[in-house]
Amino acid sequence: xxxxxxxxxxxxxxxxxxxxxxxxxxxxxxxxxxxxxxxxxxxxxxxxxxxxxxxxxxxxxxxxxxxxxxxxxxxxxxxxxxxxxxxxxxxxxxxxxxxxxxxxxxxxxxxxxxxxxxxxxxxxxxxxxxxxxxxxxxxxxxxxxxxxxxxxxxxxxxxxxxxxxxxxxxxxxxxxxxxxxxxxxxxxxxxxxxxxxxxxxxxxxxxxxxxxxxxxxxxxxxxxxxxxxxxxxxxxxxxxxxxxxxxxxxxxxxxxxxxxxxxxxxxxxxxxxxxxxxxxxxxxxxxxxxxxx
Amino acid sequence: xxxxxxxxxxxxxxxxxxxxxxxxxxxxxxxxxxxxxxxxxxxxxxxxxxxxxxxxxxxxxxxxxxxxxxxxxxxxxxxxxxxxxxxxxxxxxxxxxxxxxxxxxxxxxxxxxxxxxxxxxxxxxxxxxxxxxxxxxxxxxxxxxxxxxxxxxxxxxxxxxxxxxxxxxxxxxxxxxxxxxxxxxxxxxxxxxxxxxxxxxxxxxxxxxxxxxxxxxxxxxxxxxxxxxxxxxxxxxxxxxxxxxxxxxxxxxxxxxxxxxxxxxxxxxxxxxxxxxxxxxxxxxxxxx
Numbered sequence: 001x002x003x004x005x006x007x008x009x010x011x012x013x014x015x016x017x018x019x020x021x022x023x024x025x026x027x028x029x030x031x032x033x034x035x036x037x038x039x040x041x042x043x044x045x046x047x048x049x050x051x052x053x054x055x056x057x058x059x060x061x062x063x064x065x066x067x068x069x070x071x072x073x074x075x076x077x078x079x080x081x082x083x084x085x086x087x088x089x090x091x092x093x094x095x096x097x098x099x100x101x102x103x104x105x106x107x108x109x110x111x112x113x114x115x116x117x118x119x120x121x122x123x124x125x126x127x128x129x130x131x132x133x134x135x136x137x138x139x140x141x142x143x144x145x146x147x148x149x150x151x152x153x154x155x156x157x158x159x160x161x162x163x164x165x166x167x168x169x170x171x172x173x174x175x176x177x178x179x180x181x182x183x184x185x186x187x188x189x190x191x192x193x194x195x196x197x198x199x200x201x202x203x204x205x206x207x208x209x210x211x212x213x214x215x216x217x218x219x220x221x222x223x224x225x226x227x228x229x230x231x232x233x234x235x236x237x238x239x240x241x242x243x244x245x246x247x248x249x250x251x252x253x254x255x256x257x258x259x260x261x262x263x264x265x266x267x268x269x270x271x272x273x274x275x276x277x278x279x280x281x282x283x284x285x286x287x288x289x290x291x292x293x
Numbered sequence: 294x295x296x297x298x299x300x301x302x303x304x305x306x307x308x309x310x311x312x313x314x315x316x317x318x319x320x321x322x323x324x325x326x327x328x329x330x331x332x333x334x335x336x337x338x339x340x341x342x343x344x345x346x347x348x349x350x351x352x353x354x355x356x357x358x359x360x361x362x363x364x365x366x367x368x369x370x371x372x373x374x375x376x377x378x379x380x381x382x383x384x385x386x387x388x389x390x391x392x393x394x395x396x397x398x399x400x401x402x403x404x405x406x407x408x409x410x411x412x413x414x415x416x417x418x419x420x421x422x423x424x425x426x427x428x429x430x431x432x433x434x435x436x437x438x439x440x441x442x443x444x445x446x447x448x449x450x451x452x453x454x455x456x457x458x459x460x461x462x463x464x465x466x467x468x469x470x471x472x473x474x475x476x477x478x479x480x481x482x483x484x485x486x487x488x489x490x491x492x493x494x495x496x497x498x499x500x501x502x503x504x505x506x507x508x509x510x511x512x513x514x515x516x517x518x519x520x521x522x523x524x525x526x527x528x529x530x531x532x533x534x535x536x537x538x539x540x541x542x543x544x545x546x547x548x549x550x551x552x553x554x555x556x557x558x559x560x561x562x563x564x565x566x567x568x569x570x571x572x573x574x575x576x577x578x579x580x581x582x
Contacts, residue, residue, distance in 0.1 A: 033385055035506075084557055092385060093331055097513050098556040100506050105549030112542040225396065225502060232389050267400035273393035277386060278378045 013250020028237030038224030044202025074198020340500030342482025364486030413496025516562020
């Protein structure tokens with residue numbers, strides 16, 4: 001029974017990790033708590049649904065297109081709202097409040113355009129196959145979710161660690177001013193980060209939409225809460241921390257539901273967050289980016 | 294005229310009550326912001342106050358003022374207890390920790406029997422009258438204005454400007470931070486108690502993340518440099534949904550848009566004394582010419 005729970009936890013946790021990656025990337029590079037990340041996640045989910053439903057795109061293509069759509073929204077938000085605030089050197093509270101406005105707006109627009117009720121993918125879109133390994137039951141969907149999340153995480157990690165681009169981003173995370181003096185195109189990389197972070201959020205949205213087969217305008221908010229908990233758990237701005245934190249939260253939630261009570265499922269994330277902040281505010285892995293605090 | 298007024302009052306008294314309560318909430322977060330603390334626990338403190346006061350009114354025969362006082366006292370006590378460890382954190386970390394605290398409170402209330410669980414409390418006696426809200430809001434404003442001018446207010450200001458410098462000047466930083474946190478919690482608790490006694494019903498989801506964010510929004514929207522800003526911000530943002538009825542299902546989107554525009558174009562909120570003064574001087578100069 002425990003092994004089965006672990007599989008479920010792995011698939012839930014990898015989605016949390018994927019969502020938190022974009023969230024932590026924006027905090028690390030731009031120094032902004034982007035509270036519209038949940039709304040962008042939700043729009044990614046709707047984008048995939050519409051593409052599959054109206055244009056009959058295959059699922060993998062819809063996933064890529066949804067990432068693109070989410071990425072473009074992220075870029076637009078950055079260009080129209082965060083950029084002028086950066087230019088003004090606004091204190092960190094201000095961009096956060098602006099993104100609250102974005103989240104309210106996008107959620108309400110989605111509600112007006114698509115309706116408030118849960119939407120489902122058309123029958124037959126979601127792969128139904130499943131495998132039995134010993135007494136374990138694994139669905140193709142779970143494997144797909146875990147696989148896609150892991151691939152995206154590895155790509156991001158490789159870019160950050162091994163490429164010139166990643167080095168430039170890490171330089172900006174240390175100090176945008178110094179990075180600028182070194183000849184790095186800081187503004188351009190801010191755009192790129194916003195795009196990439198939103199695309200990751202959109203991908204997480206599609207995967208969550210598939211795994212619960214329920215898409216609603218309000219699915220972003222609870223995910224945002226989890227995202228906040230995960231990046232605190234992993235240390236804010238820490239990419240590796242977000243991955244491990246996401247998996248950890250997935251395991252903690254699934255095990256709580258399995259062995260304690262499903263009532264406390266939502267308390268787990270924030271209980272953990274509260275404890276971590278009291279005991280070790282820099283997150284599980286220590287090092288912290290204190291530049292905006 | 295009188296008939297018109299009665300009809301108007303019957304339709305809109307909840308909105309007018311809402312303005313008063315929201316103004317108190319915006320002021321409660323103003324207190325912590327004026328000390329440089331970004332705390333998002335005020336919705337939770339409001340909830341603790343609301344539940345305390347409502348449960349006293351429903352289960353005992355104690356008078357309303359006593360219920361309200363308890364509704365202020367318990368959140369203040371909780372703030373005192375959680376403030377000691379939490380207020381060591383700064384900036385975004387404090388915001389996140391207080392947000393976490395708020396969610397923990399919500400889930401606890403959701404799962405407790407005595408608070409009615411997810412159904413919340415129903416049939417709370419309607420005891421709040423207009424003058425209660427007006428009086429308590431005025432008292433809050435007076436109290437905060439006095440604090441602002443006192444040694445405490447100066448200490449808050451010093452901490453907000455530069456914590457290290459304040460400590461070097463001999464300001465007991467942790468104690469003042471805790472004081473701001475506790476005052477904010479008490480004000481939010483009273484607002485919650487007042488609110489519960491005119492809405493008839495309260496539930497755990499009335500005091501969630503969204504509400505914490507809404508309170509913050511009202512304060513920042515109005516401007517946090519003084520006491521007038523949060524009050525005006527609360528008034529406008531409470532009236533806005535009524536005014537935007539015309540947009541029907543898209544009215545929240547307009548709400549969000551207005552928030553973005555204010556943040557972008559009025560960085561110090563709507564009520565910014567310096568901007569108003571500059572505007573006046575410009576007009577004066579034009580007149581003299």
